[in-house]
Each structure stands twice: as structure tokens, then as C-alpha cells.
Amino acid sequence: MARMIRLEAAGPVKIDAATWPRDDQGNPKTLWICACGLSAKFPFCDGTHKCCREEKQGRVYRYDPATKTVVSCEPEAG
Ligand code: FES
Structure with a gap:
């Protein structure tokens, strides 16, 4: 299984340790x-990966970004 994903960012996402979420004891939470x-x-x-559970090996999936539903599924090239 594979997925065609459209990403438009042209740089990294900063994850600042100073703003890392903490539990009640001040320990860093798992992200x-x-x-x-x-x-x-x-x-x-955010849990959206659950919609990928039915993907089959040897297929390439494309999802509607708004609904997270499969809009196409084709055999993997190669
Ligand atoms: S791994 Fe992508 S939403 Fe969970």
C-alpha cells in the first residue's frame, strides 16, 4: 500500500521543547x-490514519483531503 499526499509547505515545522506539552508532574508527554x-x-x-486500515498491498491510494475518503486506488507501478 502507498498513498499520494499533497503537501504545500516549503520548510520544516518547528517543535519547540519549551512548549512541549507536560503532564501534571511536569514530565514531557508523548507526542x-x-x-x-x-x-x-x-x-x-490526529487519528485520521484509521481510514488507511483497509488499504491493500500493491495499490496506490489517493484521498480527498476534506473527507479523508479514497478518491482513487490504482495498482502500484513497478
Ligand atoms: S499517522 Fe497520520 S493521522 Fe495518525
Whole structure:
């Protein structure tokens, strides 16, 4: 499985340790970084990756960025 993702940023996203979320004891909380490319809170995971669970090996998927639904699914080139 693979995904075609459109990203328009032309630079990095800064994650500043000074603003890192902390628990009640002041310890840094775990942050999850999006690896599926579909998160509305990119670069952080927002759970949208759950819509990728049905993807099949050997296929390339394209998603509607607003609805997070598959708009095309084609055999992987190669
Ligand atoms: S890994 Fe992308 S939304 Fe969770």
C-alpha cells in the first residue's frame, strides 16, 4: 500500500521543547508524529490514519483531503 499526499509547505515545522506539552508532574508527554500524511494537525497525528486500515498491498491510494475518503486506488507501478 502507498498513498499520494499533497503537501504545500516549503520548510520544516518547528517543535519547540519549551512548549512541549507536560503532564501534571511536569514530565514531557508523548507526542505522536503523523506518518500517514493525512492528519489535519500535521505534523501531529490526529487519528485520521484509521481510514488507511483497509488499504491493500500493491495499490496506490489517493484521498480527498476534506473527507479523508479514497478518491482513487490504482495498482502500484513497478
Ligand atoms: S499517522 Fe497520520 S493521522 Fe495518525
